[in-house]
Amino acid sequence: MSNYRELYSDEAEHALLGALMLDSDLFDSITTSVATADFHDPENAALFQLMLELHATGSPIDPVTLHDFKPVLPSGGPTIVYAGVLAKNTPSTANWKAYARTVRERAVLRRLVGAADAVRDLASENRPVAEIVASAQQAMADLRDLDTGEPDYKRMDEVIARNVDVIDAKFNGALQSGLSTGLLDLDKLIRGLRKKTVTIVAGLPGSGKTTLGLQIAQHIACSGAGVGMVFSLEMPEEELGNRALASIGGIDLRVLDDGQLQDDDWPRLTAAVQKIMDKPLYVSDKSGLTVPRIRSICRQIKRKHGLDVVVIDYIGLIGSDGKAFNRTSELGKISTGIVNIAKELDVPVILLAQLNRDSTKRPGKKPIASDLRDSGQIEADAHCIILVHRDMDDEQGQNGVTELIMPKCRHAPVGSCLVQQQGKFARFVNFAGREPSQEEVEISRPFADQYKGRKGK
Structure with a gap:
């Protein structure tokens, strides 16, 4: 040259x-x-x-x-x-x-040329155009802070001055601490979804973690609080759509699946469509998306429509770049990449994850943070962890009572809350009963009388 x-x-x-x-x-x-x-x-x-x-x-x-x-x-x-x-x-x-x-400056130029060469190599390998564009955007993102001219430090009084403005805005009701999930007790527990944070929502298969993640994004978009983006790497968009209609309209999901609606289902369906029509909730059901591709899609949404919350279902299905030594290492890189997306785009990210079955072997069967499959870096990166626990071997679990356990949160004390799962409507609602007394916990039969006839499967 x-x-x-x-x-x-x-x-x-x-x-x-x-x-x-x-x-x-x-x-x-x-x-x-x-x-x-x-x-x-x-x-x-x-x-x-x-x-x-x-x-x-x-x-x-x-x-x-x-x-x-x-x-x-x-x-x-x-x-x-x-x-x-x-x-x-x-x-x-x-x-x-x-x-x-x-x-x-010359070092930055060399890295730019190197990034361009890498993109050219991808193009010569006949890779999909979407993958090439995502790699190019990721390369530019990696270079974005190389020569900003900004110092790598700030005086504490500068930070505090901004904090005081935020505190004053919250006091006067002009600014919320975080986005609402739509579930009162969960909002009290996590004190709102904060920008630039990653919240892990984890559970065993069938526990309701997908329902919870989709419902939160749906609530934010349909309530007018912001723009939601849902990545469903496993569930097709048609099923996501039916779940949204069932959840908002209070319609049995099975009825929507088989099309056998009763007379009173039609007005509920019409009302659900009206509630979600023109609301800024976006979905992608592309399988095997990599972190750079997820980031690229999020940037497109933010540029065109704004962006306030991202839900990814789930980390185990995010594609690999093939550079890690093993799956645990891969998931660690993916987790760190998702944290970077949250920071760069200034949004809360809800990242769904699977739990291993160790919790089912211990007394009480309650999961803990280390039950996260291939946890390590995932557990360390998360700002907040919510474990969805529904024990189907006891009566309250069979009736939909679900405990949301929060073993880690950087802006709130650890704790838990109860929500009511209405499985046939693909949604959670606020828990209307009472928490068990110590005596009821010991005999393992709390809530029995309250939940007769209220099963939500």
Whole structure:
């Protein structure tokens, strides 16, 4: 490439390294401005890294001390000769900021070219266009903070000043702490869905986690609180649509599936359609979506319609980029990627997950956070974890009583609440009964009288 030299500047790299040797007071300023990876010439990168390591020992930096610390550079040449020439030829330490800016900017350009080359390689491999676009957008996202010019730190009083404005807005009712889930006791428990957070909703198969996730997005969109995006990697969009109609209209899901509506079902269906018509709730049932593709779709929605909540059902079905060593490592990368989406797009993400069956083997059968399948990084990344627990071996579980257990939350104390699952309507409603007394817990027969004739399957 004839213009490749424009992507680096040996002169700037040499002058910056020389400034480090000539003025020890510049060390912190320069080393926070550039990194080893910003140097194009491997010899320059090696010398810069050597300076970092030598400084960490408390020694001064000059050609002699560098040579004593490591006499030979990767090229095989003596350290003292190369470092000495750079120090001698540095025109002025006063211009170090210009040198650092040049080194940093050329590094950004090289990474942009590298990203473009990677996209070109994907295109030459005849990959799907959607995958190529998603990879390109991800590459640009990875570069977005490389040269913002913004400091990596803020004074605490700046942070507090913004916080006080937010606190005042909440006090005056102009701002809510978070989005409502539509379930009163759950809202009290988690204190609202917060922006830039990831809430894990996990449960055993059939526990109702999909119902809960879809219902929350549905409530936010249909109540006028915001725009919802649901990724259903397992359930087709037709089934999602029927679940929404059943939930909003209070219509038996089985009736919608087989089309055998009774006379009183039709007005409920009409009312449900009217409630959801023109509401900003979007769905995608594409299977095997990767994190970059999910991020790309979310960005499209946010750009065109705005975006206030994302639901992903579920983490175990998110596609892999094939670079991880094992599934646990893959899920860790996926989890971290979802956290980054929440931060970048400034929205709460509800990420559904499966629980392993360890909980069914312990007394009480209540799940704990470590029951998350291949948990590790998922448990660590989550801002909030909600475990959906419905014990079908006891009477209250058979009647739809479901406990939402919150073993972790960064903005609220841990705890739990009860909700009533109405399975035939594919929804949860506020729990209308009472919590069991200690005596009832011990004999394992709470709620028995309250739930006769109220089964929700």
